[in-house]
Amino acid sequence: MRRTIGVAAAALLFCAGCSSMGVEPWERDILAKDEMQLTTDELEAATDDHIYFSKEASSGGRGFGGGGCGCN
Amino acid sequence: MSRKENCSISAALAAATCTLLGSGVPAPVDAQEEPLWDFNTSLLYYGEDGDRVKDFSVSAIARRMFVDDRFLTLSLTVDGLTGATPSGAIRQDVPQTFTRPSGNAAYTVPPEVLPLDDTFKDTRVALGAGWQQPVGETSLINVGASASREYDYTHVGVNAKMARDFNQRNTTLSAGFAYSFDSLDPVGGAPTPLTPMLDVGDTSNRLGDQDKDVLDLIIGITQVLSRNLVVQANYSYSKSDGYLTDPYKVLSLVDGTTGDTLLRTLTPGVAGPSHQFLFENRPGERTKHSIYGQVKYYMNGKVLDASYRYMTDDWDIDSHTVDLRYRIPFGADSYFEPHLRFYTQSEAEFYQLSIPDSQPLPGFASADYRLGNFDAITAGLKYGWRTRNDNEMSVRVEAYRQSGTVPSSQIIGNQAARDNYPDLNAVIVQVGYRF
Amino acid sequence: MSKLQVLRGLLVTLALAASPIALTAPPAGDALDISEYRDKVVLLDFWASWCVPCRRSFPWLNTMHQKYAQDGLVIIGINVDQEPGDAAKFLRAYPAQFEISYDTDGVLAKEYGVQAMPSSFVIGRDGQVKARHRGFKVKRQEEYEATIVATLQQEKVE
Numbered sequence: 001m002r003r004t005i006g007v008a009a010a011a012l013l014f015c016a017g018c019s020s021m022g023v024e025p026w027e028r029d030i031l032a033k034d035e036m037q038l039t040t041d042e043l044e045a046a047t048d049d050h051i052y053f054s055k056e057a058s059s060g061g062r063g064f065g066g067g068g069c070g071c072n
Numbered sequence: 073m074s075r076k077e078n079c080s081i082s083a084a085l086a087a088a089t090c091t092l093l094g095s096g097v098p099a100p101v102d103a104q105e106e107p108l109w110d111f112n113t114s115l116l117y118y119g120e121d122g123d124r125v126k127d128f129s130v131s132a133i134a135r136r137m138f139v140d141d142r143f144l145t146l147s148l149t150v151d152g153l154t155g156a157t158p159s160g161a162i163r164q165d166v167p168q169t170f171t172r173p174s175g176n177a178a179y180t181v182p183p184e185v186l187p188l189d190d191t192f193k194d195t196r197v198a199l200g201a202g203w204q205q206p207v208g209e210t211s212l213i214n215v216g217a218s219a220s221r222e223y224d225y226t227h228v229g230v231n232a233k234m235a236r237d238f239n240q241r242n243t244t245l246s247a248g249f250a251y252s253f254d255s256l257d258p259v260g261g262a263p264t265p266l267t268p269m270l271d272v273g274d275t276s277n278r279l280g281d282q283d284k285d286v287l288d289l290i291i292g293i294t295q296v297l298s299r300n301l302v303v304q305a306n307y308s309y310s311k312s313d314g315y316l317t318d319p320y321k322v323l324s325l326v327d328g329t330t331g332d333t334l335l336r337t338l339t340p341g342v343a344g345p346s347h348q349f350l351f352e353n354r355p356g357e358r359t360k361h362s363i364y365g366q367v368k369y370y371m372n373g374k375v376l377d378a379s380y381r382y383m384t385d386d387w388d389i390d391s392h393t394v395d396l397r398y399r400i401p402f403g404a405d406s407y408f409e410p411h412l413r414f415y416t417q418s419e420a421e422f423y424q425l426s427i428p429d430s431q432p433l434p435g436f437a438s439a440d441y442r443l444g445n446f447d448a449i450t451a452g453l454k455y456g457w458r459t460r461n462d463n464e465m466s467v468r469v470e471a472y473r474q475s476g477t478v479p480s481s482q483i484i485g486n487q488a489a490r491d492n493y494p495d496l497n498a499v500i501v502q503v504g505y506r507f
Numbered sequence: 508m509s510k511l512q513v514l515r516g517l518l519v520t521l522a523l524a525a526s527p528i529a530l531t532a533p534p535a536g537d538a539l540d541i542s543e544y545r546d547k548v549v550l551l552d553f554w555a556s557w558c559v560p561c562r563r564s565f566p567w568l569n570t571m572h573q574k575y576a577q578d579g580l581v582i583i584g585i586n587v588d589q590e591p592g593d594a595a596k597f598l599r600a601y602p603a604q605f606e607i608s609y610d611t612d613g614v615l616a617k618e619y620g621v622q623a624m625p626s627s628f629v630i631g632r633d634g635q636v637k638a639r640h641r642g643f644k645v646k647r648q649e650e651y652e653a654t655i656v657a658t659l660q661q662e663k664v665e
Contacts, residue, residue: 006441020364022242024298025623026587030300031345032557035375035399037367038304041132043112043504045591051118055496057417058383058391061364063306065235066244071624072141072560072642108561140644240622
């Protein structure tokens with residue numbers, strides 16, 4: 001449990017240095033593609049979540065938000 | 073001659089021509105209307121081998137766009153389930169008879185066959201609704217509700233999530249929660265935990281309806297690393313409280329030396345269990361922690377999607393999941409996507425193959441294979457293509473296989489000679505259509 | 508062939524010759540010389556084929572062009588697509604009545620400090636940037652238009 005929090009904290013701290021990483025707003029052509037979204041097919045992801053939730057002891061975990069075209 | 077006719081030349085030239093003709097304010101060429109509705113539909117078949125579970129389901133998600141990136145999402149899934157599932161009792165060299173969960177009938181399992189309970193013909197309907205909109209210049213919020221119903225189970229839930237962009241939208245921080253309230257009305261009533269399975273018609277050890285609630289929290293960060301690489305990491309917390317036991321599952325009460333299930337004295341003329349079985353019992357609480365990381369990497373038209381999830385909980389279950397998908401374009405309008413998933417979990421603290429009569433009764437015990445120690449692998453292939461009317465269709469076929477082991481300390485006497493863990497082999501076929 | 512058809516054919520040829528829209532591969536990142544547009548109000552709109560709000564901004568830009576071109580408004584849509592053919596595909600679906608320019612290497616986008624897609628810059632008759640708009644919101648169209656009108660009404664400072 002402590003190890004989990006440690007790893008999570010390290011990941012977040014690592015990304016505090018993320019301010020220098022990334023692309024310019026006009027360089028997001030590839031990131032805007034459907035196949036580059038974090039969840040490409042919502043229905044397929046929901047189906048898998050449901051199957052594995054019914055057959056295994058773990059569930060979910062997937063996040064949301066970010067990536068993409070970054071428009072507006 | 074109408075103004076429209078004057079300007080009826082290909083779009084790229086329209087402006088120039090109309091200006092030359094000096095027709096004042098030319099008729100605007102109609103820009104392609106952005107479709108307001110978006111539909112994602114699918115048909116799914118999930119089938120385990122032999123007499124085990126088969127599921128057929130139809131799903132649809134409808135999304136309606138409103139002005140300036142606001143969306144309303146509605147979803148519906150209808151599932152039809154048939155087939156049998158392991159009851160938790162172990163195989164024996166002799167036939168075994170069990171009372172059905174309803175208490176109204178009995179069924180017999182031949183020797184050497186894994187006892188399966190087939191009282192699971194069921195239809196489930198699930199609905200969802202959500203609203204998403206931007207907040208200010210760099211945030212977005214999403215709120216939703218869900219509900220589902222099957223003959224013995226009702227679920228209602230609410231959820232909300234927020235995301236905020238930083239660093240010119242290269243970094244996104246997100247947070248979300250979901251709360252659900254589920255109630256169970258098991259066939260025949262929930263049995264008093266760790267009491268014996270009784271004769272047909274005897275429902276003296278039944279409790280009423282049960283319920284549970286689940287709170288899920290998630291925080292995450294998404295980071296664009298380069299023009300073709302985006303990563304995400306998140307942490308989830310889940311707390312369940314209430315009735316977490318499976319009311320239909322039992323454990324075999326066995327002899328502490330031979331490991332054989334104890335016989336039960338039957339009343340003449342009364343149908344009932346041939347051996348002694350106890351209903352399982354799980355704790356009334358469960359806390360889970362997960363960390364999840366995902367990478368999406370674009371290489372010359374191909375996309376790699378790789379993710380890892382680690383889960384640990386206070387039932388002592390630890391699991392690791394690695395999921396890999398690789399999308400390969402095929403021609404201009406279609407793609408192949410092979411898929412591999414590896415999963416492993418360690419057994420729950422109270423998981424046991426059977427209950428030996430030589431020891432005091434445990435507080436919690438379950439022989440449900442889904443709480444056991446097993447590895448699972450999924451291998452599949454998806455093929456998708458753009459249809460003639462510019463919509464998207466896809467088909468995927470996957471094989472899912474679970475194989476588990478019972479900790480050697482739990483194997484007693486004659487049990488060692490048998491195959492105790494109910495391995496699982498299933499096929500998944502899904503056809504999707506987006507328009 | 509009727510006289511009408513011949514006339515149409517001639518007009519098409521003339522239009523092709525006069526059209527500022529390139530029909531062959533667009534030049535990569537042409538430098539924009541603002542001094543060319545002295546005494547005009549220039550609306551620079553940075554757009555891309557992959558930018559969803561751009562589908563809504565184009566009809567509005569066309570309307571602005573129709574309403575204010577005679578008052579000295581010049582709209583230049585600066586495309587930042589890196590894949591050839593993507594821009595042309597977008598323009599077939601969402602035609603532009605205004606001038607289109609290409610900034611494939613993002614040199615102009617960097618020079619103007621584009622922070623989000625789409626971005627528009629209103630440049631006054633004196634060559635100075637008077638307003639910037641990040642993103643395109645349908646609900647803020649009137650606000651965008653008011654900025655253009657105000658800039659058009661400003662006298663050029665000698």
